[in-house]
Amino acid sequence: xxxxxxxxxxxxxxxxxxxxxxxxxxxxxxxxxxxxxxxxxxxxxxxxxxxxxxxxxxxxxxxxxxxxxxxxxxxxxxxxxxxxxxxxxxxxxxxxxxxxxxxxxxxxxxxxxxxxxxxxxxxxxxxxxxxxxxxxxxxxxxxxxxxxxxxxxxxxxxxxxxxxxxxxxxxxxxxxxxxxxxxxxxxxxxxxxxxxxxxxxxxxxxxxxxxxxxxxxxxxxxxxxxxxxxxxxxxxxxxxxxxxxxxxxxxxxxxxxxxx
Amino acid sequence: xxxxxxxxxxxxxxxxxxxxxxxxxxxxxxxxxxxxxxxxxxxxxxxxxxxxxxxxxxxxxxxxxxxxxxxxxxxxxxxxxxxxxxxxxxxxxxxxxxxxxxxxxxxxxxxxxxxxxxxxxxxxxxxxxxxxxxxxxxxxxxxxxxxxxxxxxxxxxxxxxxxxxxxxxxxxxxxxxxxxxxxxxxxxxxxxxxxxxxxxxxxxxxxxxxxxxxxxxxxxxxxxxxxxxxxxxxxxxxxxxxxxxxxxxxxxxxxxxxxxxxxxxxxxxxxxxxxxxxxxxxxxxxxxxxxxxxxxxxxxxxxxxxxxxxxxxxxxxxxxxxxxxxxxxxxxxxxxxxxxxxxxxxxxxxxxxxxxxxxxxxxxxxxxxxxxxxxxxxxxxxxxxxxxxxxxxxxxxxxxxxxxxxxxxxxxxxxxxxxxxxxxxxxxxxxxxxxxxxxxxxxxxxxxxxxxxxxxxxxxxxxxxxxxxxxxxxxxxxxxxxxxxxxxxxxxxxxxxxxxxxxxxxxxxxxxxxxxxxxxxxxxxxxxxxxxxxxxxxxxxxxxxxxxxxxxxxxxxxxxxxxxxxxxxxxxxxxxxxxxxxxxxxxxxxxxxxxxxxxxxxxxxxxxxxxxxxxxxxxxxxxxx
Numbered sequence: 001x002x003x004x005x006x007x008x009x010x011x012x013x014x015x016x017x018x019x020x021x022x023x024x025x026x027x028x029x030x031x032x033x034x035x036x037x038x039x040x041x042x043x044x045x046x047x048x049x050x051x052x053x054x055x056x057x058x059x060x061x062x063x064x065x066x067x068x069x070x071x072x073x074x075x076x077x078x079x080x081x082x083x084x085x086x087x088x089x090x091x092x093x094x095x096x097x098x099x100x101x102x103x104x105x106x107x108x109x110x111x112x113x114x115x116x117x118x119x120x121x122x123x124x125x126x127x128x129x130x131x132x133x134x135x136x137x138x139x140x141x142x143x144x145x146x147x148x149x150x151x152x153x154x155x156x157x158x159x160x161x162x163x164x165x166x167x168x169x170x171x172x173x174x175x176x177x178x179x180x181x182x183x184x185x186x187x188x189x190x191x192x193x194x195x196x197x198x199x200x201x202x203x204x205x206x207x208x209x210x211x212x213x214x215x216x217x218x219x220x221x222x223x224x225x226x227x228x229x230x231x232x233x234x235x236x237x238x239x240x241x242x243x244x245x246x247x248x249x250x251x252x253x254x255x256x257x258x259x260x
Numbered sequence: 261x262x263x264x265x266x267x268x269x270x271x272x273x274x275x276x277x278x279x280x281x282x283x284x285x286x287x288x289x290x291x292x293x294x295x296x297x298x299x300x301x302x303x304x305x306x307x308x309x310x311x312x313x314x315x316x317x318x319x320x321x322x323x324x325x326x327x328x329x330x331x332x333x334x335x336x337x338x339x340x341x342x343x344x345x346x347x348x349x350x351x352x353x354x355x356x357x358x359x360x361x362x363x364x365x366x367x368x369x370x371x372x373x374x375x376x377x378x379x380x381x382x383x384x385x386x387x388x389x390x391x392x393x394x395x396x397x398x399x400x401x402x403x404x405x406x407x408x409x410x411x412x413x414x415x416x417x418x419x420x421x422x423x424x425x426x427x428x429x430x431x432x433x434x435x436x437x438x439x440x441x442x443x444x445x446x447x448x449x450x451x452x453x454x455x456x457x458x459x460x461x462x463x464x465x466x467x468x469x470x471x472x473x474x475x476x477x478x479x480x481x482x483x484x485x486x487x488x489x490x491x492x493x494x495x496x497x498x499x500x501x502x503x504x505x506x507x508x509x510x511x512x513x514x515x516x517x518x519x520x521x522x523x524x525x526x527x528x529x530x531x532x533x534x535x536x537x538x539x540x541x542x543x544x545x546x547x548x549x550x551x552x553x554x555x556x557x558x559x560x561x562x563x564x565x566x567x568x569x570x571x572x573x574x575x576x577x578x579x580x581x582x583x584x585x586x587x588x589x590x591x592x593x594x595x596x597x598x599x600x601x602x603x604x605x606x607x608x609x610x611x612x613x614x615x616x617x618x619x620x621x622x623x624x625x626x627x628x629x630x631x632x633x634x635x636x637x638x639x640x641x642x643x644x645x646x647x648x649x650x651x652x653x654x655x656x657x658x659x660x661x662x663x664x665x666x667x668x669x670x671x672x673x674x675x676x677x678x679x680x681x682x683x684x685x686x687x688x689x690x691x692x693x694x695x696x697x698x699x700x701x702x703x704x705x706x707x708x709x710x711x712x713x714x715x716x717x718x719x720x721x722x723x724x725x726x727x728x729x730x731x732x733x734x735x736x737x738x739x740x741x742x743x744x745x746x747x748x749x750x751x752x753x754x755x756x757x758x759x760x761x762x763x764x765x766x767x768x769x770x771x772x773x774x775x776x777x778x779x780x781x782x783x784x785x786x787x788x789x790x791x792x793x794x795x796x797x798x799x800x801x802x803x804x805x806x807x808x809x810x811x812x813x814x815x816x817x818x819x820x821x822x823x824x825x826x827x828x829x830x831x832x833x834x835x836x837x838x839x840x841x842x843x844x845x846x847x848x849x850x851x852x853x854x855x856x857x858x859x860x861x862x863x864x865x866x867x868x869x870x871x872x873x874x875x876x877x878x879x880x881x882x883x884x885x
Contacts (some may be wrong), residue, residue, distance in 0.1 A: 065295070070272040074364075082364045087294040088272030090328065115271070121299050121656045150672075154663055204667040 056134045057095075057258045058112045062126060062159070063139030064152050065118035068177040071242035072139065072250065073115040075099070081243060088117040091125055098251055101260070108260045123155075131164045135171050135257040137250065142176040142184040142239070145193070153197035157219070160198075160231060166217045169233040173253045180241035187237045191228070199226040262341065262377070263317065264334040266290060267355060267366075275329065276355070276366045278373060287312035289334055293319050298330075300856065301653050304625030309337060322348045324356050325633040326593060331355070343384035350376045547702040547869045549861070594634050594642065602643040603628055606650055606884075613883050615846030616805045619853050627653055651880060658849065658876045660858030664832065666794070670708055670764055673793060679711075679757040681765045681790060683750075684834070685783060686798035687810055688771035691836040691863060693722065695798060696766050697729035699834075699861065701868040703764055704733060711762040713753030714739040715746035715786065718770035718779075726768055733868070736762070746770070747786040754790060767792065774813035784821035787828050796860065797830045799851055801838045807850040815855060832860035835874070839864040843882050848874065 022030070061069045070085040073092050079099035092115040097108050114129050116122070130136070136159065140152055159165060160172070174194070176187045202219055220230040228235035238249035264285055267276040289310040297308045303323070310317045316337040322345075323330055331352055333344050354372050603624045610620040627649050636645060663669075673680035682699070684692045693716070700710045712730050714737060716722035723739050730737035738753035750767050757765045769786065772779035787795060797814060799807060811830070819827045833851050841847075848859055859874040 066291075074273060078364065083274045083277060085272045085274060086266070086268050087291045087299075088270070089294060089298060089330075090270040092269075092271035092273070117272070119295060119299055120661050121659050124655055124659060150668075151663070154665070154668075200671060201665075201668060204665060204671055 056132050057109065058114060058129065058133045059254050059258065060126070060129050060133045060136045061113065061115040061139060062136060062155075063118055063175075064141065064148055064155060065120075066144075067118060067139040067141040068242040069115045069118060069139050072137075072175075072177065072240065072247065073113060075242055075245055075247050076113060076250070076254075079245060081245075087119065088115070089122075091116050091129075098254070100248075100251060109258065111254055111258050113254075126159070127162075127164075130159075130162060130170070131168075133170050135173065135253065136165070137173045137175050137253065139175050139177050140190055140194075141178055142187075142190060143178045143181050145176075145185050145190055149193055149197055153194050153201060156194060157198050157201045160219055160233075160235075161217050163217065166232045171234040171236070171253075171257060172231075173250070174235065174237045175250055176237065176239045177242050179239045180244045180246070187239050191237045195225075195227050202226060261339065262333060262335050262344070262347075265347075265351070265373070266332045266334075267351070268330055268332075270328045270330060273364065275359075275364065276369050278370075285317070285334060286315040289317050289319055290332060293321070293332065296856075299656065301623055301626040301657055301853070303629050304622055320344050320348060322352055323629060323632075324352055324359075325630060326635055327356055327359055327361075329355070329359065341384075342387065343380040346383065347377060347380040350380060544701075544868050547698075547705055548864070548872045549702050550705070594631055594636055594645075596628060596632055598642055599628050599631060599646060602646040605643070606646060610846065610849075610883060612844075613846040613885075614804050614841070614844035615883070616808045616850040616854075618805070618808055619850050623650070623653060623853070647884065651884060654849065654880045654883060655876060657853055658859075658874070658879060661856065662831075662858065664858050664860045664873075666860065667703075667706060667708075669793065670703070674763050677758075679754055679762055679765045680794075681750075681754055681767060681792035682794045682796055683767045683769060683787060683790070683792040684796050684798055685769055685814065685830070686771060687773055690771065690798050690800045692716075692771060692798045693725050693729070693768050695834055695836055695861070695863045695871070696726075696768050697733065698863060698868055698871040700729070700735055700766055701733055702871055704735065708764055709762045710735050710764045710766060711753065711757045711760075712737045713750055713765055713767045715749045715753070715767050716770040717742045717744050717746050717749065722768070722770070736760070738765075746782060747789045750786055750790045774810050774817065777817075780814075780817040781821045784818050784827075787818065788822050788824055791828070795828055795831045796834050797832070797851075797855070797857070798834045798836060799847065801835050801841045801845065801847045801862075803847050803850075807847050808854050811851055811855045830855055830857050832857050834861045834863065835859050836863040838862045838872075839870070843885065845879050845882050848879055849883060 061073060063069055065087060070088050070092060071081050073094075074081060074085075076098055077094055077096050093113070095110050095112040097110050101108055116126050116129065138156055138159065141148060145152075156174075164170075165172075174187075174191065176185070176190050178184055179187075198219065217232070220226040224230070236253070238253065240247045240250050262278075265278045266274060268274045287310065289312075292310055293308050297303065297305070298321075303321070306320070308319045308321075310319060317334050318337045319332055319334050321330060321332045331348050333348055335341050335344060351373065354376060355366075355369065358366065358369065606627075607620045607624045610623070611617055627646065630653075631646065631649055634645075636642065670680045684696050686692050696712065700712060703710050712726055712735055714723040714726045716726075717740070720742065723742065727737055727739065729735075738749075738756050740749045740752065746769060753767065754765055767786075767790075769783060770779065772783065774780070795818075797811065799810065803810065815829050818829055822828070833855065835848055835851070838845075851857075852859060862872045862874050864870050864872055
């Protein structure tokens with residue numbers, strides 16, 4: 001306790017010294033110093049923010065539950081699927097050099113990849129990552145496509161109409177996963193089906209505007225059949241097989257928007 | 261035997277499975293566990309039951325929150341393995357020592373696991389020998405508790421046609437008694453009781469409890485036999501009583517009144533007074549469903565301050581200096597005792613917002629389970645960490661699991677050229693008919709042909725009430741008067757709708773208390789017979805603890821009394837009288853949590869336009885205010 005008292009006295013002493021010194025300095029100089037200090041901190045914050053925004057290197061993996069996002073994530077990171085996966089409860093996140101590029105010489109810029117769980121209860125998480133995304137990968141299960149077509153299209157519609165996606169024109173890749181299986185649908189078929197489905201959704205969604213999900217923008221041209229070419233942002237399709245590691249098209253997409 | 265033991269990250273990557281056990285599991289119990297239990301904030305529960313044709317598993321789990329890994333053990337339900345929890349705890353301890361986030365393969369854990377398992381089994385064996393009765397009873401009890409929610413699906417069809425099987429059970433029991441009388445060997449008895457429980461289903465689960473105590477077993481069995489006897493009695497009574505009732509209902513004659521007066525005034529006679537009702541409601545402007553809500557962003561900042569204020573008393577308990585120090589340095593690991601005060605405050609706050617106590621309790625348990633063992637980040641208080649976790653959990657619960665875009669569903673049904681049928685169910689006086697009219701008005705605004713079906717053939721005046729709405733909105737109504745079977749009326753209404761090209765049929769049903777068996781049976785029949793596209797539960801926002809009872813009983817009765825193997829349950833909730841409750845919005849949470857169904861509409865006023873969608877963010881904000 002005595003020690004504490006001593007400290008206190010010391011601090012008070014210093015404080016008084018400081019105050020005396022301040023009184024000696026003319027006030028104009030003080031104001032100038034304060035202004036300079038404020039100005040530099042402001043500049044610093046601004047540059048940090050600009051810098052951050054300029055080099056976004058985040059790729060968001062999203063899609064319905066069970067479409068194979070986590071497998072793709074680990075394929076990209078480690079080039080293996082390990083011992084399989086179960087339904088994710090939290091996003092997988094990692095900043096790394098793609099596995100296929102680890103053998104390359106020279107300095108390669110790592111990619112920040114986020115795998116967002118597909119369970120509908122966890123979808124609000126998507127909003128955290130979308131504003132800083134350089135590209136979105138929407139994974140579709142090509143094998144079990146038809147039963148999930150409506151749900152997938154609704155989810156895609158929500159993503160495509162989000163303000164953060166439209167304003168920044170974040171490119172989107174529809175990745176048809178599990179194409180190693182014989183009965184899998186082709187990417188052209190899937191693209192057509194989703195376009196049709198979104199066309200119908202447009203009609204019903206423009207009628208209601210939910211209080212929560214607030215589709216801030218409408219898609220396509222009114223009175224015309226919807227196609228992805230009408231989107232504000234670039235929408236492409238590709239095929240992949242997470243289990244077999246055939247993910248070259250996905251890697252191309254990532255490297256197109258996150259330059260090595 | 262243990263079927264499988266998995267270790268996986270919360271991100272979903274399997275880190276280790278036991279290859280020795282290696283039995284292929286039927287179905288996908290793990291995924292189902294995650295989707296329907298852990299993600300629904302039910303992880304506070306002790307175990308989860310998974311049923312597939314050919315197998316019945318019980319799953320137990322434990323979290324390691326700091327490392328973000330989950331341990332799940334799967335075993336056959338009929339084997340009451342005593343050592344599973346023990347084993348999970350040991351595996352957790354051992355595995356967390358060798359875990360490394362960068363490593364994804366742990367082959368060397370095989371050997372450790374084998375030792376752990378042997379150890380656990382040996383310990384369980386010892387326990388059994390030293391204290392057989394007490395131990396099993398405890399376990400049995402737990403088992404019973406765990407089974408309640410899961411087994412709803414299992415013993416559905418019992419009540420209806422179980423006369424025969426009950427008889428069979430009786431024989432079975434007698435047989436067992438004899439055998440038990442002869443043999444005092446513990447192990448024989450256990451086996452027997454297992455077989456028994458297999459045959460008899462859940463009802464005799466209780467007999468399993470006392471498996472090692474022969475006397476107790478016998479007593480219980482006698483009781484059980486009696487129980488089934490009485491049950492059969494009541495059912496026969498009920499079935500006898502029912503036809504009689506119907507007879508009397510048809511032509512009840514009071515002594516004084518003339519015998520042949522017509523009770524049924526519902527024929528469309530067209531009373532001249534009523535026909536004069538002008539069609540006021542042709543257009544009352546936009547329904548509130550279509551108006552966007554503007555969230556004020558200011559309230560958010562206000563709230564944070566508020567929260568800070570509320571937290572102060574908690575922090576004070578531990579002394580100003582130490583808590584300050586902790587918040588700067590960050591606490592090592594959160595323990596349950598650290599979380600308790602904050603959780604208690606949170607629970608109280610939820611309860612003042614009219615959340616049912618049971619649900620507030622469960623939510624807090626689940627949040628505690630997700631935080632325990634986590635590191636507290638520096639510059640944060642425990643209470644704010646708990647607060648954030650709870651907020652996340654609430655958003656997760658209230659975010660709808662299925663699409664609530666009814667218009668989209670209606671269009672799909674339109675393409676298939678069949679009417680989209682919505683059945684409104686609920687207890688008395690919650691506003692089924694009123695909100696049915698609001699929904700009709702909203703649908704009409706979107707150029708959908710709506711038809712109403714007056715299937716409340718029970719309460720007098722109900723048909724007239726609906727007819728008035730129909731006239732005001734200029735919507736066709738299908739009615740057959742009173743005292744008809746509502747299921748048949750609904751069926752005819754749907755046929756009529758497909759004939760005249762209506763897109764949507766809104767079926768109004770009589771209000772009923774959740775405990776009223778005959779009425780619930782009628783409802784179940786209506787739903788089974790007409791297979792509607794949407795079963796909408798209408799509930800008041802005013803309701804408190806009763807919300808849990810209402811919804812769970814409605815769901816259960818619909819399941820129990822249905823004749824089909826996979827019965828229809830409640831698909832969505834319509835919350836009424838939302839304008840009367842100010843900030844006590846807890847009923848929304850209670851109802852969604854207990855049923856898993858989303859809130860599709862919110863009724864918030866007296867006029868046709870007062871129908872809204874639930875705003876999840878604002879509800880969560882209000883709940884935690």
